[in-house]
Amino acid sequence: MTTPSSSAEPGATAGTPRSRDSRTAVDKALALLSAFGNDASVGVGVSELARRAELSKSTSFRLLGMLERNGAVERAGSNYRLGPLLHQLASPIVMPEIDLVRDTLTPFLAHLYERSRQTVHLAVLEGTNVVYLNKLHGLQSIPTPSRIGGRIPAYCTGVGKAMLAFDPELTERIVGGELTRWTPHTITDPDRLRAELARVRADGIAYDREEVRQGLVCVAAPVRGPNGRPVAAMSVSGPANSFNPRSQAPAMRAICAEASRAYAARLRMYRRRG
The missing domain is CATH 1.10.10.10 (Winged helix-like DNA-binding domain superfamily/Winged helix DNA-binding domain)
Structure with a gap:
């Protein structure tokens, strides 16, 4: 049996002339x-x-x-x-007061870095993805798929799960679609993901257990607006073989709670100024 040439364009068959692709x-x-x-x-x-x-x-x-x-x-x-x-x-992400979110929360991100000396992230939701607004690299950082301005599906990141847990409508939209497996540890079963988000909702803390990159783990928590809904999330990540994300959970809760209060105060001031 003759095998079609690997250079043939789709639709070409063995023994027949290939139609020329006129595209530049x-x-x-x-x-x-x-x-x-x-x-x-x-x-x-x-x-x-x-x-x-x-x-x-x-x-x-x-x-x-x-x-x-x-x-x-x-x-x-x-x-x-x-x-x-x-x-x-690309166009800037569409979110009211995005500069206010970044400017208000970055000092708390720096505080989180000082406490952990690991890589820290600040992110918001845009559709079904997280968008990273800021990132500070740790002393023992390993390569991560995140970058400032970059987007990653929310369901396989700590910051994403910290926000998704409080948005059931978006959660159902995500589990109703394709959950791509980034690593062998990525949660791709809808019921498992729902259960994971229920735990996040109860604890106020989310974890990424090598779900977006093998060897990388993280802990995250939401920063809430005046209505109690997350406006952003912060995380601490590090190497799975030397970093215990649970050790940073108390600091995550405390710093994100403080950041939530600061954001609410800045937002009130921002709105008064028009």
Whole structure:
């Protein structure tokens, strides 16, 4: 049996002439970027991207290499996801008083860093993802998929679970979709995720147990607005072999409670000023 050439475009068969793809390199690169769709943060394999963009795997691999060198995509294990360049070019996240959230809570993030000396994050929800507003690197930090301005699905992060636990409507929207497995520890069963979020709601503390990257664990807590609903979350993360996230839970509760009071006071002042 003759096997089709790996260079054939989708639709070509062995022994038949391949129709020429008249698209320019720019057209093909844009087709690849469009092919990520809702998986832009999670990551997609080369073969699947090639299928979606109607390109050969070899052409896709070459173009992805070019896009990676320019920051338009980045590796996520064996997959690719949209990179920092496109996040920088994207419109700012739509959230009222976002600057107030970042400016008010960053000093508390610094306090959390001083207490832990581990990597700390400040994040908000945008749709089904978390968006990182700030990040301070710890002394023993390990590579993490998070970056300021970056987006990661909320269900597999500590900061995301700290906020999702208090938003049942969004939780059901997420569990009704595809829960991609980032690591062998990622919670992808809807009932398990609901139970996990119920524990977060009861304790006020969320954990990431190597769910977004193997070897990385974290503890997180919400920062609440005047209505009691989370406006953001902060986390402490570190290496699984040397960092015990439960040891930071008391500090997380205390600092996030203090941050919640400070945010409520700043928000009242902000609104009075119009």
